[in-house]
Amino acid sequence: MDMADRLVTIFGGGGFVGTTLVQHLAKTGVRVRVAVRHPNSAMHLKPLGDVGQVQVVQANIRDEKSVRAAVKGADAVVNLVGILHESGKQKFNSVQAIGAAIVARTAAAEGVSKLVHMSALGADADSNSKYASSKARGEDAVRHYFPSATILRPSVIFGPGDDFFNRFAALASRFPVMPVIFGDSKFQPVYVGDVAEVIVRAVSDAALAGKTLELGGPKVYSMREILELVCKESRNDLPLIDVPAPAAWVMGFFLGMLPSPMVTIDQLRLLQKDNVVSDGAEGLASLGIAGTPVEAIIPSYMMHWRPKGQFADQIEG
Template sequence: MKNILVIGGTGFVGRALLAELTRDVVYASRRNCSWGDGLFITVPTRHRERAKALTVLPTVKIIEADVHDPVTLAQLMSGQDAVINLVGVLHSAEGVPYGADFARAHVELPQKIATAARAAGVRRVLQVSALKASPNAPSAYLRSKAAGEAVVQAAGGEWTIFRPSVIFGEGDAFLTRFARLAKVVPFFPLASAHARFQPIWVKDVAATIAESLQRAESIGQIYELGGPQQYTLTELVRYASVTAGHPRQVWPLPEWLAWLQARVMEWLPNPPLTRDNLRSMQVDSVCAANTGLPFQRIATPLEAVAPHYLG
């Protein structure tokens, strides 16, 4: 595993993964191991200028490319040992069985990646999905994630799939959003207030993905990734506001009003809530049997990290 293609590497999880992989490059010799020696990471992006900060990372090559184009994807796959797909979107227009944006990012792209990887002889394919992804899930988001998993598995080869719960860390779009809102709103009228999550630190996700490249036993496995504790959405919103220094009350909304709130918010750019988000929260985003991390890793508690960036 010396040549690695990271698709979606400029995003939230991608930046953490690149830092983890290049950390091994820098410190491999000090740890008396060969991992990282001669490692080369390729990161395609639609806008290279927006990813300039990543160019300082050792052995990382940023290429402006359209990964949805099969010809371009085939060229990117040439000479790679592994491909990691981190691409994901949170919103899409309504559609059956899922909207066009979900179909393009979560189903069609993994299909193209799996096909190109197999044609190029890429050994490993790692796919980041979502906890509770299922073809029978209530939301289009979770159904599309399950469809993406299915096409990767159907292509054969040495695949590994990761299903994280909500991911937190500096720059996240979850706790940080509530912390910022707490500065300007007097209270939180909250939909799906009792939905449960098992938040996982982005660096734990990145470290697990990176280690799986070295673990033969990870081939053909689906890993659920969650932190050490479960929380309701109400608890997380209260925690974010208190930690940010702006404690706010949470007012759980009745179901009919929650759907109305989501319908209105869908008109906003980058909406904080959609009807499909509500459908996703009908299924608690928690691991089976409270499973945390593979490879005997110990997940980092939310309270050990969040105060450093929410404050």
């Protein structure tokens, strides 16, 4: 089939990962249908392809009727939908478990040939984190309804517009000290462009059908090392202060009640455990992707958090 004749539906395509994925897919010539709850929030994606190549439609993965309409006629489906904290009707179970089941079941019923499902490292049905346990239930549902699906488990994903390094940089720009919570916990940040490349391959490569891929970058960092790097690249020379666990839980309780919580109790439960690729797991290396180093990318957007702005180096020079 000619690439221009193929249609890929992306649920949650209007977000951080979705925007990069649409760019990568558009370059291959496929038609892209972006299914989001609020279409007006994803109109910035239409210019990423040729005229008419990128279509934005309304869909909510909690609503099977809208999912079916978004999947109709698609050759491949990618589900990127996930939440970091609960709000209103957007609950971990309804979005990351039940929603994942609806997408997989509907894709199978509509005869879709490829399904790529975004999960996360740390997905564990026995976890005390609602996020992690719901991700695991979502994986189980996908495997049940669509056994040949490709499941991706990334560590934290970074790049311009991420909600990881940018969040800590925002803290560094506003506070006189940088609190360190569970500073020994390990992470293996993976570049959003590398994740998008894996998805593009999974959509077109039959050899990846039925596989679970763990995606991590070329280097493992402790939480303390990540915060040190953020402070360095944002030119905010702050003392790093360890927060004892009891104080961290109290902090998570109160900050989690904010309309846009900076940290929640559930996120603290995730921070307690390492977020790195398992020994022997298939991932970037098995696909021949070297992985993009954090240090090669984050200076390009950490500059916006510098006290003197993006031209700080020139001013200081």
